[in-house]
Amino acid sequence: MNPIVDLQNVTKSYRDKLVLDAVSLSIPTNQVTAIVGKNGSGKSTLLKLIGGLIKADRGEILYRNGEPVRFGYVPEVTPTYIPFTPIEYLTHMGTIRGLQNKWLQQRIHTLLEIFHMKDNGNNRIVHFSKGMKQKVTIMQAMLEETDLLIMDEPLSGLDLEAQTEMEELLISLKERNISVVLTCHETKLLQRVVDQIIVIDQCNIIQTENHQAQEKSMNRLIFELTKTVSIDSIKQQNVIIKQEKEMGFHKKMIELNVSEEHTNKIVSEFLDRGASIKLLEPLHKKETEFLNQF
């Protein structure tokens, strides 16, 4: 899949302090990418570079094979006091942006539908919960048709319920072919949604994981074996141990996820140790999503 944004050896400094050092990465189209890292690791700078809000000192940023990309930017700080209703607020922001009123009203109507906020369109934002205020902040970023939505710490300060709502919102944006890139401290909160994780530390990208690719080619295995049998050497291989529990006095049950290419080898090693297969099935993303709800 063609990337929507491609960064090649991008370097950025602020007042002689190096923030990003020759960073290269690709933001895939119609996927959710999370940039993870500690405070001050350069996440927000990377986000602003991707959105073209700041310029790189060195390196190249290429957008979708040279085609123009329409950005929406959601800053880290969610406004706490907005003395308007969502319709009034979005009308003001759109007018300031120079959008034509008739088109703008239609767009606001569409956004209220996407964000399930039609019933709250005429209520004052000051009375909204944090999660709803965050939704309004995202809506203002999407006033124009958006290809790539850039969100700085969208989960910060949200309670569990609001986080779940945010996850659902991100899934629905993805379904509407909107690419999303966001920053966060940890990915656990968004594991149902995120397709690609970029880990950034000390001015560099130290890890890039593609969740979807992983999940598509993974298998889930459950074995039953004698308690005394050691599986330490297997644990050190390409497996993800999901669960290990004792079954009576002599037996134990172990559940693990293994990539497709390693499945045969792992199965044969367990069988060599006298284990019996209780389950062997491909792990699909949809199923994982379903199971994660419980």
Next chain:
Amino acid sequence: MKGLVHYHFTTYFRTYKYVPPFSVFIMMLVINYTYVPNPILDSYSYTSIMLFFIMGWFTITIFHAEDEGQKQITIMHAKNKKVYYISLILNCTLTALVLCIVAVAYPVVFNAFTPGLHSIHLVMGFLAHFSLAVLSIALSSFFTRGLVKNNVNSWWGVISILIGSLVISVEKVEVLKIKLINWVLPPLRYSMEIMSVDDQSISFPVKVYGQFAWIFIYSLIVITIFIAVMEKRKAL
């Protein structure tokens, strides 16, 4: 620009932050004109200085009416920091214009002046109020949150600069004798000198208009410097 000015105005209106300065302004007008009759130009000079201070209060509250996080978003939609700050200054100027009209019209409507009111007195009254109000906006803008992070420092800064400007003008401080410094200091004294003439005067030399014009030009230069500084700042 029109959309931005309208947005800033509505935001300010809905925060009700205008209520305290506006109430104080009206109260001071009422108190000042309680006993009648009053000298014309003297009264206008007094209320213009009052407006000079009240406008500092209005300027800070207009600049700080918007939520700090929202400010970033608004600048992003405006795509230009200069336009954003010009819109705020325009809102302050429009507020000043309304207050000037109120300050000039109030004693006329309530017949609070001695007989002999001439239209030129109204023109001078309006120029005195409006020039000092614009000067106050220009000076106060340097103490808004874009440049002064601490809110307390904003208020102390504004009060200090406004009182300082007044003291230098009233006391005719020694530094005024040095011509170069004379040009740099806020030209508050011109308005006070013009307004100290007798009420019988119904014609004013062209120089007077030049002095009012200098107050406006001085304010415009200060505002231009403020906007240039804000544009250069990295943080929104």
